[in-house]
Amino acid sequence: MQNHHNIMDLRRAAVRALPRPIFDYLDGGAEDEIVLRRATSAYDDIELLPQALVDLSASNHQTQIFGRTIPFPLMLAPTGLTRLFHKDAEVAVAEAANKAGLPYCLSTLGTTTMEDFARMTTAPRLFQIYIFKDRGLTEEFISRAQEGGYDGLVLTVDTLVAGKRERDLVNGLSLPPRLNARTFLQFAAKPRWSLPALFGRKFDFVNVAHRVATMSDKQVPLHVYVAGQFDNSITWKDVEWLAARWKGPLAVKGILRAEDARQASECGADTVMISNHGGRQLETAVAPIDQIASVADAVRGRVKIICDGGIRRGSHIAKALALGADACSIGRPYLYGLAGGGAQGVSRALDIMREEYERTMALLGAATPRDLKPSMLKRIGPRA
Numbered sequence: 592m593q594n595h596h597n598i599m600d601l602r603r604a605a606v607r608a609l610p611r612p613i614f615d616y617l618d619g620g621a622e623d624e625i626v627l628r629r630a631t632s633a634y635d636d637i638e639l640l641p642q643a644l645v646d647l648s649a650s651n652h653q654t655q656i657f658g659r660t661i662p663f664p665l666m667l668a669p670t671g672l673t674r675l676f677h678k679d680a681e682v683a684v685a686e687a688a689n690k691a692g693l694p695y696c697l698s699t700l701g702t703t704t705m706e707d708f709a710r711m712t713t714a715p716r717l718f719q720i721y722i723f724k725d726r727g728l729t730e731e732f733i734s735r736a737q738e739g740g741y742d743g744l745v746l747t748v749d750t751l752v753a754g755k756r757e758r759d760l761v762n763g764l765s766l767p768p769r770l771n772a773r774t775f776l777q778f779a780a781k782p783r784w785s786l787p788a789l790f791g792r793k794f795d796f797v798n799v800a801h802r803v804a805t806m807s808d809k810q811v812p813l814h815v816y817v818a819g820q821f822d823n824s825i826t827w828k829d830v831e832w833l834a835a836r837w838k839g840p841l842a843v844k845g846i847l848r849a850e851d852a853r854q855a856s857e858c859g860a861d862t863v864m865i866s867n868h869g870g871r872q873l874e875t876a877v878a879p880i881d882q883i884a885s886v887a888d889a890v891r892g893r894v895k896i897i898c899d900g901g902i903r904r905g906s907h908i909a910k911a912l913a914l915g916a917d918a919c920s921i922g923r924p925y926l927y928g929l930a931g932g933g934a935q936g937v938s939r940a941l942d943i944m945r946e947e948y949e950r951t952m953a954l955l956g957a958a959t960p961r962d963l964k965p966s967m968l969k970r971i972g973p974r975a
């Protein structure tokens with residue numbers, strides 16, 4: 592994968608590897624995808640103002656999140672249905688995360704069990720949780736995470752209903768896939784993906800599958816059960832409820848407002864994740880990078896701030912940190928690598944991000960994350 596020089600090269604590798612409907616599920620966003628494009632272009636609207644002649648001989652990019660020290664301020668965001676993108680799924684991603692020493696968060700809707708994930712992860716391991724109508728299931732996740740030695744729980748709060756992802760509607764992407772003549776040809780065009788994926792592996796939400804197995808009506812398809820399980824009556828009281836039960840760091844993911852970050856902190860969270868779900872949920876939601884400063888003003892020092900959405904360059908991490916974030920998180924960049932080259936592809940994505948970040952830091956005159964400050968940034972407004 593060494594001939595892939597940036598994340599967009601890995602994206603092209605994913606285009607080559609995946610049947611079109613699967614690539615679109617990975618890559619796409621809500622409605623007109625304005626929110627998706629804006630997440631990245633908002634970073635381009637910020638220029639860097641480097642500081643000259645700073646002693647960089649003792650550069651150190653380490654930082655602390657979820658109570659662990661990590662080599663540079665990046666983590667791998669939770670993504671569901673990972674096995675759609677490569678047969679090795681979370682196993683491949685965990686291998687690369689372990690090698691890089693970066694935290695990796697398993698999704699509730701992931702394709703590896705929490706127990707297997709715990710066994711294969713040596714880097715900080717996190718579990719992304721939803722509050723389900725069936726509180727027993729949520730409580731079960733909490734105890735499984737406790738027993739598996741997870742370093743933190745991440746509660747996602749921006750998916751009470753699914754976003755309108757029109758690429759998926761056009762492609763008829765559903766579980767199980769509904770193949771028409773066009774999609775059949777799209778799958779047939781990528782036999783290296785289609786044969787092992789369609790015949791060898793299942794895409795079940797393995798961490799919730801046992802619930803359906805024990806239900807009286809065994810005919811309910813798993814995804815229908817899951818979709819019906821998101822509790823849309825949850826409020827901050829439920830965050831308190833979760834914080835009281837989980838003995839460890841708790842993050843709330845999907846925060847965009849300063850007052851919500853403050854609420855999260857008051858309810859017992861020690862990390863907020865500024866995120867619009869990678870532009871897959873609320874169309875025209877604000878770009879996460881534009882919310883860091885106000886969130887940091889509200890909660891700096893009391894909770895850690897992690898930002899995700901649209902991060903494609905190491906310089907984007909430096910910009911987010913200069914505005915007040917403690918770390919960043921990426922979804923699609925590592926999934927492009929996974930689709931294009933399995934564990935090696937994920938490692939390539941992480942190496943690219945690290946190399947670009949460290950180069951940006953050096954050219955900017957910042958020896959450590961603490962040296963980054965807002966005066967190193969200049970807003971230029973949207974480019975023409």
Ligand code: FNR
Pocket residue numbers: 616617618630668669670671698699700701719747844866867868869870871899900901902920921922923924
């Ligand atoms: C996601 N994301 C996500 N988030 C979450 O909390 N639980 C989940 O199961 C998923 N699933 C998921 C699948 C896919 C294919 C993608 C692309 C994203 C959102 C993810 O955690 C993160 O917020 C975004 O991916 C960040 O944006 P970028 O880096 O993809 O631009």
